[in-house]
Amino acid sequence: MRLDYPSYIKIIRVPCTGKVDVMHLLRAIQKGADGVYAVGCLEGSCHYNEGNFRARERVNHVKRLLEEVGIEGDRVRMYNLSSGEGPTFAAYAKEMTENILSLGPNPLKKNIK
Amino acid sequence: MCMAKAINYEDKVRETKINIGSVILAPGSRGYDPSSLDYLGYGKYPNVVTSDGFERILSAGGPYYGHIMRPLDREEPKKIAWLQCVGSRDTNRACNGYCSSVCCMYAVKEAMIAKEHIKGDLDCVIFNMDLRTFGKDYEKYFLRGKDKEKIRFEKARVHTVTEIAETGDLKVRFADENGEIKEEAFSMVVLSVGLQVRQSAVELAKRLGIKLNQYNFAATDPFTPVCTSRPGFYTCGVFQGPKDIPESVTEASAAAGVAGADIAQARGKDVETIQMPEQIDISSEEPRIGVFVCNCGINIGGIVDVPEVQKYAATLPNVVYTDSNLFTCSQDTQEKIKEKITEQKLNRVVVASCSPKTHEAMFMETLEACGLNKYLFEMANIRNQNSWIHSKDGEAATEKSKDLIRMAVGRAATLKPLVEKVISVNSRALVIGGGIAGINASLTLAKQGFEVVLIEKEDGLGGFARQLNHTIEGANIRTYIEKLVADINSELKIEVLTNAQVSGFGGYKGNFETEITIAGDSKEKRVIKHGVIIVATGAEEYTPKEYLYGEDDRVITQTQLSYKIEKEGAKKLSGVVMIQCVGSRNSEMAECSRICCQAAVKNALEIKKLNPDTMVYILYRDIRTYGLLEDYYRQAREKGVIFIRFNQENPPEVKSSAEGILVRIKDHVLNKDLEISADILTLSAGMRAANTDDLSAIMKLNRNAEGYFIEAHVKLRPVDMPSDGIFVCGTAHAPKLISETISQAQAAASRAVTFLAKPTIKLSAINAKVDPEYCVKCLTCVRSCPFEVPVFNIEKKVIEIDEALCHGCGVCTAVCPRQTIQLGFYEDNQIISKIDALLSGGV
Numbered sequence: 041m042r043l044d045y046p047s048y049i050k051i052i053r054v055p056c057t058g059k060v061d062v063m064h065l066l067r068a069i070q071k072g073a074d075g076v077y078a079v080g081c082l083e084g085s086c087h088y089n090e091g092n093f094r095a096r097e098r099v100n101h102v103k104r105l106l107e108e109v110g111i112e113g114d115r116v117r118m119y120n121l122s123s124g125e126g127p128t129f130a131a132y133a134k135e136m137t138e139n140i141l142s143l144g145p146n147p148l149k150k151n152i153k
Numbered sequence: 154m155c156m157a158k159a160i161n162y163e164d165k166v167r168e169t170k171i172n173i174g175s176v177i178l179a180p181g182s183r184g185y186d187p188s189s190l191d192y193l194g195y196g197k198y199p200n201v202v203t204s205d206g207f208e209r210i211l212s213a214g215g216p217y218y219g220h221i222m223r224p225l226d227r228e229e230p231k232k233i234a235w236l237q238c239v240g241s242r243d244t245n246r247a248c249n250g251y252c253s254s255v256c257c258m259y260a261v262k263e264a265m266i267a268k269e270h271i272k273g274d275l276d277c278v279i280f281n282m283d284l285r286t287f288g289k290d291y292e293k294y295f296l297r298g299k300d301k302e303k304i305r306f307e308k309a310r311v312h313t314v315t316e317i318a319e320t321g322d323l324k325v326r327f328a329d330e331n332g333e334i335k336e337e338a339f340s341m342v343v344l345s346v347g348l349q350v351r352q353s354a355v356e357l358a359k360r361l362g363i364k365l366n367q368y369n370f371a372a373t374d375p376f377t378p379v380c381t382s383r384p385g386f387y388t389c390g391v392f393q394g395p396k397d398i399p400e401s402v403t404e405a406s407a408a409a410g411v412a413g414a415d416i417a418q419a420r421g422k423d424v425e426t427i428q429m430p431e432q433i434d435i436s437s438e439e440p441r442i443g444v445f446v447c448n449c450g451i452n453i454g455g456i457v458d459v460p461e462v463q464k465y466a467a468t469l470p471n472v473v474y475t476d477s478n479l480f481t482c483s484q485d486t487q488e489k490i491k492e493k494i495t496e497q498k499l500n501r502v503v504v505a506s507c508s509p510k511t512h513e514a515m516f517m518e519t520l521e522a523c524g525l526n527k528y529l530f531e532m533a534n535i536r537n538q539n540s541w542i543h544s545k546d547g548e549a550a551t552e553k554s555k556d557l558i559r560m561a562v563g564r565a566a567t568l569k570p571l572v573e574k575v576i577s578v579n580s581r582a583l584v585i586g587g588g589i590a591g592i593n594a595s596l597t598l599a600k601q602g603f604e605v606v607l608i609e610k611e612d613g614l615g616g617f618a619r620q621l622n623h624t625i626e627g628a629n630i631r632t633y634i635e636k637l638v639a640d641i642n643s644e645l646k647i648e649v650l651t652n653a654q655v656s657g658f659g660g661y662k663g664n665f666e667t668e669i670t671i672a673g674d675s676k677e678k679r680v681i682k683h684g685v686i687i688v689a690t691g692a693e694e695y696t697p698k699e700y701l702y703g704e705d706d707r708v709i710t711q712t713q714l715s716y717k718i719e720k721e722g723a724k725k726l727s728g729v730v731m732i733q734c735v736g737s738r739n740s741e742m743a744e745c746s747r748i749c750c751q752a753a754v755k756n757a758l759e760i761k762k763l764n765p766d767t768m769v770y771i772l773y774r775d776i777r778t779y780g781l782l783e784d785y786y787r788q789a790r791e792k793g794v795i796f797i798r799f800n801q802e803n804p805p806e807v808k809s810s811a812e813g814i815l816v817r818i819k820d821h822v823l824n825k826d827l828e829i830s831a832d833i834l835t836l837s838a839g840m841r842a843a844n845t846d847d848l849s850a851i852m853k854l855n856r857n858a859e860g861y862f863i864e865a866h867v868k869l870r871p872v873d874m875p876s877d878g879i880f881v882c883g884t885a886h887a888p889k890l891i892s893e894t895i896s897q898a899q900a901a902a903s904r905a906v907t908f909l910a911k912p913t914i915k916l917s918a919i920n921a922k923v924d925p926e927y928c929v930k931c932l933t934c935v936r937s938c939p940f941e942v943p944v945f946n947i948e949k950k951v952i953e954i955d956e957a958l959c960h961g962c963g964v965c966t967a968v969c970p971r972q973t974i975q976l977g978f979y980e981d982n983q984i985i986s987k988i989d990a991l992l993s994g995g996v
Contacts (some may be wrong), residue, residue, distance in 0.1 A: 042542060044543065053509070054963065064560065067989070118485075
């Protein structure tokens with residue numbers, strides 16, 4: 041569809057958001073990503089039944105962990121859409137980017153050499 | 154001279170005899186030659202080009218290497234006009250009465266690409282009589298062109314094109330919608346030439362005794378769309394009638410399916426098997442990565458600085474070789490990659506190009522062909538996820554390419570060879586839906602020698618088509634369905650289950666297990682084992698909320714009108730008004746329903762036949778009688794059917810009165826409001842996909858926003874679904890005519906045969922494995938797997954995951970508290986390597 045969305049976004053392919061681990065999300069933040077989000081199927085129509093629900097739980101868990109150590113939880117998000125919804129994907133990419141721009145850089149970045 | 158020496162200039166004509174059982178004619182077409190249409194100036198003015206000429210200008214391998222320039226002075230054009238219907242819908246000059254079906258879409262596409270190439274100001278105007286974007290998702294594409302890219306669509310047929318001598322610009326003279334003569338200057342004019350059968354194809358058909366129609370397309374019957382007049386001879390593509398790529402690909406599979414059915418006994422004979430070399434053991438080697446960066450013509454190379462990206466790739470850890478290619482997917486590049494794998498002793502390959510969804514399998518084959526395990530491969534999608542979406546900012550796209558390649562290289566270093574399990578295939582098919590699509594798919598499969606279970610949720614077969622009486626060509630649909638039902642009942646290989654619905658689903662490609670519940674007092678349940686699935690769940694007519702439908706019984710749908718005139722005739726009808734695009738092309742349903750224009754024309758012609766005095770008005774936005782249907786549109790106008798265009802913003806107004814239904818509409822030609830009194834107001838209600846909420850949830854089949862099932866690739870794999878062994882056909886895929894439904898059903902069966910004909914298949918190695926050494930048997934995986942695959946083997950005291958049953962989602966790997974389960978190709982370090990590589994680039 042060639043819809044444009046900000047070039048800040050880089051995609052890591054996983055078979056299902058159910059594969060996305062707390063460890064993966066935290067690793068990204070720890071290494072200096074300003075934000076990370078999981079994009080799964082619509083709730084109720086996960087290709088693998090329920091992986092997206094698990095992902096949402098993990099994302100929420102990571103949000104809490106980050107808040108506990110003084111990092112904005114909103115740097116981590118979960119979005120849902122169906123594979124037929126290109127425009128929604130682009131819209132979420134823009135929304136996430138705006139969210140991150142409003143939060144500013146990841147505070148951990150200054151510690152990364 | 155061919156520099157690659159790919160052409161043997163000394164080659165001679167040879168005669169060879171081969172024994173064959175069926176023949177498929179696919180001689181295609183060429184673009185119409187507009188030289189004889191002197192008023193358009195083609196051949197006289199250099200800046201007037203044909204659409205295929207313009208495609209060459211857009212092409213990376215074209216005369217200007219993909220930079221858009223006009224031929225006269227190699228200047229970048231500021232304003233381009235597309236003139237539609239050149240050599241199509243023209244019985245006066247071109248003698249081609251048909252619509253070429255593809256030109257509207259390609260004109261929009263060319264305008265969009267031109268705008269993308271020429272960053273900044275380029276005005277694009279498409280002069281058209283009707284805009285015919287009737288294909289699946291095409292209307293949305295057109296709307297994007299109109300609303301987002303600001304392509305102007307001018308409803309006009311152009312009178313003349315003349316050159317402005319000083320500038321080489323072109324003056325286009327046309328009558329606008331109100332009949333006013335206007336002139337507008339353009340830097341370039343593109344003639345959207347239609348499709349035409351080649352003379353050589355006409356001669357071929359003559360030699361073979363194949364009947365052609367008046368336009369030299371192969372004559373076919375609506376119910377046998379790929380059969381020519383001569384038994385054993387089949388056809389597909391534009392030689393069958395003007396059509397787009399998806400329909401051509403579909404018909405090609407259909408022709409192969411029916412041609413193969415004739416000679417089913419001979420299947421598998423004369424087949425050469427390709428021997429793959431033995432796999433090289435790389436376990437003791439350090440990673441040696443080769444990176445191949447693709448220009449994809451100018452898709453990537455026109456935006457991303459490929460040489461710089463290649464240079465950067467060479468600096469990455471473990472990279473020992475880099476290259477860039479015009480098209481990395483081309484045959485000669487595959488040879489080059491193989492050569493380099495061997496020469497450079499590469500043990501990992503990264504291709505930076507497009508989507509793994511479309512090209513990963515092909516590159517993996519290239520690896521296998523030189524003994525490298527196919528899972529030692531990684532793609533960086535620097536086109537779909539990069540150059541296409543950041544086309545306005547080449548610098549950002551170049552930087553992102555580097556990031557994506559760094560991530561791919563990081564991951565490649567962690568990849569391991571994986572072994573794919575070989576399993577047997579159950580050769581039975583399950584067909585869901587007993588309409589025209591499902592029955593045809595079942596019959597084609599049975600003729601190919603495979604068993605079929607056909608399930609239908611209603612108590613009878615035939616589906617929505619039972620409500621229709623004849624096609625626009627006059628073919629009797631009811632007799633056809635009766636014959637189909639008789640055929641299927643006498644076919645021993647097909648078991649038909651009516652009142653049956655899918656209630657459970659399991660297994661995997663080649664070995665599915667589906668639970669069917671049969672309605673009735675007993676609620677009988679049956680489990681069917683099968684190797685493939687064909688989804689043919691169909692569609693229905695939209696029930697309008699608009700225009701007093703359901704409030705006044707003189708307001709009916711096209712299907713109801715067809716039934717009514719069949720029963721009652723048209724003697725009592727003095728005026729009939731039809732409104733097009735009811736429930737289509739609006740905010741609720743963006744897409745065009747494809748069939749309604751021809752349905753209106755069909756019923757209008759039927760009324761005129763029964764009673765020439767009945768006034769018939771068709772109120773429309775664009776008449777989309779594509780292909781050979783255009784003849785019927787012309788006939789309708791000749792018979793006095795009145796066509797009045799309206800805009801979406803200005804729809805007709807409808808009032809109920811004792812004398813009739815009063816319809817008010819603004820006539821653009823007369824430039825005034827008309828009020829028409831009608832005995833019957835017919836709404837061309839669009840199509841709606843059948844409700845498949847349960848089915849798609851149980852079987853995990855993806856649908857688009859409109860509820861139609863999604864194919865694996867819109868153009869290249871129009872009947873395959875994304876999961877292996879699952880196919881789709883008929884109106885479950887998108888709105889379409891009966892003849893199109895039949896060819897797609899035959900195509901789905903044909904594609905299924907390619908699967909069923911193999912005794913064994915290889916399973917993906919992307920599945921979960923437990924390391925029993927560290928497993929504490931906490932059973933978290935057993936509880937978490939959505940498919941109940943991990944089981945605790947009491948005797949061996951280990952957790953076992955059957956790789957054939959594992960869907961490869963990775964849920965168990967994420968929940969395992971000790972991380973002793975790893976998903977092949979997606980091991981934790983293989984994901985983390987990507988995260989680390991991305992963020993190591995400085996953030």
